[in-house]
Amino acid sequence: MLGYALRRLVLAIPLLIGITFVSFLVIHLAPGEPVETTGGESSTQSDRELRQRLTEIYGLDKPLHVQYWNWLTRLVRLDFGRSFSPDARPVLQKIGERMPVTLLLNIAEMIIIVAFAIPIGVLSATRQYSKFDKVTTVFVFVGFATPDFWLALMLMILFGVQLGWLPISGLRSPTSEYLSFWRQQWDFVGHLLLPILVATFGGLAGFSRYMRQSMLEVVRQDYIQSARAKGLAESVVIGKHALRNALLPIVTVLGLSLPGLIGGSVIVESIFAIPGMGQLMVQAVFERDYPVIMGNLVIVATLTLVANLLADLTYSLVDPRIRVSARRARR
Amino acid sequence: MRRADLPRLLAPLLLLVAAGCGGEADSAVDPGTGQLAGKPAYGDTYIEALQGNISGLIPNVLSDGPSFEVGSLIYNGLVKHDKDVNLVPELAESWQFSRDCLDLTFKLRRDVRWHDNQPFTADDVVFTYDTMVNPKTPTAYAGDFKPVASVTAVDPYTIHVHYKHPHARALQSWGIWMLPKHLLQKPMLEGKLRESPQNRTAPVGTGPYKLKEWRSGEKVVLIANPDYFEGRPYISRVVYRIIPSSATTFLELKAKGVDGAKLTALQFKRQTEYPAFRKAYTKYQYAANVYVYLGLNLRDPRFADRRVRQAFAHAINKRELIEGVRLGLAREATGPYKPGTWPYNPNVKTYPYDVKKARALLAEAGWTEMNPDGVLVKNGQPFKIELLSAQGSDEGRKVAEIIQAAFKDLGVQVEIRVIEWAALLKEYIKKRNFEAVILAWGITPDPDQFDIWHSSKTSPDELNRIGYANPEVDDLLEKGRSTCIEAERKKYYDRLQEVLAEDQPIVFLYFRDGLPVVSSRVRGIMPAPIGIMYNFNEWFVPRQLHRYTAG
Numbered sequence: 001m002l003g004y005a006l007r008r009l010v011l012a013i014p015l016l017i018g019i020t021f022v023s024f025l026v027i028h029l030a031p032g033e034p035v036e037t038t039g040g041e042s043s044t045q046s047d048r049e050l051r052q053r054l055t056e057i058y059g060l061d062k063p064l065h066v067q068y069w070n071w072l073t074r075l076v077r078l079d080f081g082r083s084f085s086p087d088a089r090p091v092l093q094k095i096g097e098r099m100p101v102t103l104l105l106n107i108a109e110m111i112i113i114v115a116f117a118i119p120i121g122v123l124s125a126t127r128q129y130s131k132f133d134k135v136t137t138v139f140v141f142v143g144f145a146t147p148d149f150w151l152a153l154m155l156m157i158l159f160g161v162q163l164g165w166l167p168i169s170g171l172r173s174p175t176s177e178y179l180s181f182w183r184q185q186w187d188f189v190g191h192l193l194l195p196i197l198v199a200t201f202g203g204l205a206g207f208s209r210y211m212r213q214s215m216l217e218v219v220r221q222d223y224i225q226s227a228r229a230k231g232l233a234e235s236v237v238i239g240k241h242a243l244r245n246a247l248l249p250i251v252t253v254l255g256l257s258l259p260g261l262i263g264g265s266v267i268v269e270s271i272f273a274i275p276g277m278g279q280l281m282v283q284a285v286f287e288r289d290y291p292v293i294m295g296n297l298v299i300v301a302t303l304t305l306v307a308n309l310l311a312d313l314t315y316s317l318v319d320p321r322i323r324v325s326a327r328r329a330r331r
Numbered sequence: 332m333r334r335a336d337l338p339r340l341l342a343p344l345l346l347l348v349a350a351g352c353g354g355e356a357d358s359a360v361d362p363g364t365g366q367l368a369g370k371p372a373y374g375d376t377y378i379e380a381l382q383g384n385i386s387g388l389i390p391n392v393l394s395d396g397p398s399f400e401v402g403s404l405i406y407n408g409l410v411k412h413d414k415d416v417n418l419v420p421e422l423a424e425s426w427q428f429s430r431d432c433l434d435l436t437f438k439l440r441r442d443v444r445w446h447d448n449q450p451f452t453a454d455d456v457v458f459t460y461d462t463m464v465n466p467k468t469p470t471a472y473a474g475d476f477k478p479v480a481s482v483t484a485v486d487p488y489t490i491h492v493h494y495k496h497p498h499a500r501a502l503q504s505w506g507i508w509m510l511p512k513h514l515l516q517k518p519m520l521e522g523k524l525r526e527s528p529q530n531r532t533a534p535v536g537t538g539p540y541k542l543k544e545w546r547s548g549e550k551v552v553l554i555a556n557p558d559y560f561e562g563r564p565y566i567s568r569v570v571y572r573i574i575p576s577s578a579t580t581f582l583e584l585k586a587k588g589v590d591g592a593k594l595t596a597l598q599f600k601r602q603t604e605y606p607a608f609r610k611a612y613t614k615y616q617y618a619a620n621v622y623v624y625l626g627l628n629l630r631d632p633r634f635a636d637r638r639v640r641q642a643f644a645h646a647i648n649k650r651e652l653i654e655g656v657r658l659g660l661a662r663e664a665t666g667p668y669k670p671g672t673w674p675y676n677p678n679v680k681t682y683p684y685d686v687k688k689a690r691a692l693l694a695e696a697g698w699t700e701m702n703p704d705g706v707l708v709k710n711g712q713p714f715k716i717e718l719l720s721a722q723g724s725d726e727g728r729k730v731a732e733i734i735q736a737a738f739k740d741l742g743v744q745v746e747i748r749v750i751e752w753a754a755l756l757k758e759y760i761k762k763r764n765f766e767a768v769i770l771a772w773g774i775t776p777d778p779d780q781f782d783i784w785h786s787s788k789t790s791p792d793e794l795n796r797i798g799y800a801n802p803e804v805d806d807l808l809e810k811g812r813s814t815c816i817e818a819e820r821k822k823y824y825d826r827l828q829e830v831l832a833e834d835q836p837i838v839f840l841y842f843r844d845g846l847p848v849v850s851s852r853v854r855g856i857m858p859a860p861i862g863i864m865y866n867f868n869e870w871f872v873p874r875q876l877h878r879y880t881a882g
Binding site for chain 1: 376378384386387392393394395398466467469525526530531546547548549550570572573574575576578579582583585586588751752753754757758879
């Protein structure tokens, strides 16, 4: 098991380098240069010399393979470089200040989704075609079909403007630093409620469907029949025998959504004015801020590889069949 | 040029008189501005919505609007523009030009201190100049200081600037934000201004506000500088909230989460006309420093013919365009200068909407035949244009569509392509690989537009993108930038506008209106041609209307 994990880890390194190389190439092939100001309007101030100056500072005048090599050698020393944006801050610092809020949002969202999606899925599977199943099916389709930004605006109008219960956007009230510690925390939570609600809505729909489907397949199996035939209570049949097996595919899906935890949702973040990873990345792309884009890609790629590995490992932990077949295959 | 130094006590009083309301009654409405009056008081917080993140806190090395807006409250220049866009002293007390425009002497104010309480002196001015011309400084404004031969500190409060040749923008260029030598000398010499803490957490300027906090992507908090040389600003705290979505900004306004924001034309015209909003906010409208135009690549033989361009100008109904795209919230452009500013010449050739005349002009240019599809043909070639517009600008796309429809009447087929901005610039505009394009120019208060119209400025990175070349224009531009006497410059720029109007190197469309709203509890705002922000440190909230007690 340990050997297997190590081998996978070692194999991941060339893969990671490959990913970064392709990404580097693709990003540099995209038309446009980082030394442009963005916005669609130009000032009459001529800034040609500035552009030349920046091109030299950024090393963009060098051939692409040299640029990549420089970047890679710096990366090995865990130096992600400095942003091309005029604040010239280290990439890691920029990502570091945006990461916590995105992580917080996504983890909260994940927990809520899992907490609701599993019972909903199980119930609608065991009561297939019941009223509950039909209602959740409708709910799921509505959830899939509702655009995030529309839902967000509607909720903002209802809770923010009409009722005035919740703040509309941002992370903190403009005067939050004058509140007491606990009021500050409450203020912060209040700001996160709507974004989490919006982000959860779509995800919940998808996840409960997975759960339902997986459950439906399991309850049709023979061993469920035999469990029932043994005279076990229905709650034990479903809760113990069926659920455990039905959760297996969900583990994989969960594992694969790990890297998604750090890539914030652009729509939710922009509309709620939340300074997270999504906004950082979009701005970086528009400004062709290569170091930030690449830094983010490396982190996401690494997480994806790790998540894959983790999903495989946990899978073999929870499912004895995989362990056995893996052992056989090695022989 | 000396501004009277009023005792601080008198300043609020003067404000009342200036606002046009003699009494102290709180509900008196001034007929001129619709402003409610009130007694000036210190305190309260003003929250403004910014659409973009600021990129730093030393504006000299930045180039985005939000950074300038925040920077202008933290820093000062030697001179500034007053409400009518005239240059007036700021950190300087007065200035003197020599007769030949080659020597410029500033007398500095003696009562100015940096935020860290160090005195502001001539050394700082020399340092700022050194910064701007240092090849290691990543600034877009070095060009303004190239004609300078020397800058010397005659004494701690006198600066002498000697120019190699007369430079029209000389005075304006000293509006550059002054930087503190005692803090920035080392990073400047190393070319590390952008990396310095002053660009990030601890900017030190001379301006009315100091930085309290900058949370990237979230907010910038400024607090009043009690020792500001023009007097302590009334509003004690300014919060810039970064809200990327204009729909969200609008909802925040409705819920009173922000006090000031810029509206879109649709919001301004259609969605804010109900009583509750009108009571809570005051809307302002002034011509912004941006005009939208239809650019034609003059290297294309079809557009090299002036009659074709004039025909296009006649074919576009500008009033309808403004109505359709900006709901009427823009002003027709007749040239590259803003109506109401000193260089503007109202007596130039105009192109009223006239399809017949447009057709006649095209016929004169040889476009007489029409194919069965209703498209003009010359030498077997149908008149087809590819019109480019930048993605993300709804406005640009709408303008393109209206032009497409208008040109169809002429027998000119227009195909619209919407392209992402960075790609549009790099692949099409810079490579001069375009036929027609909808773009906008931001203009500076100074009329020198050498870089845009001069025939020497056509290489890929330069701004004469359309490839315009007219010897008379070249001559006028050269003359206009080489004297410091405004009356003389006015002559050249008046003529320049006549030639440009006749030539229509681009089809000038409209000057967009700036559409800010500000909470009606904020008083002392006096809209002027330059906008509303120019007297921000005189804005105030009457005591009984304070919303935020903190600060």
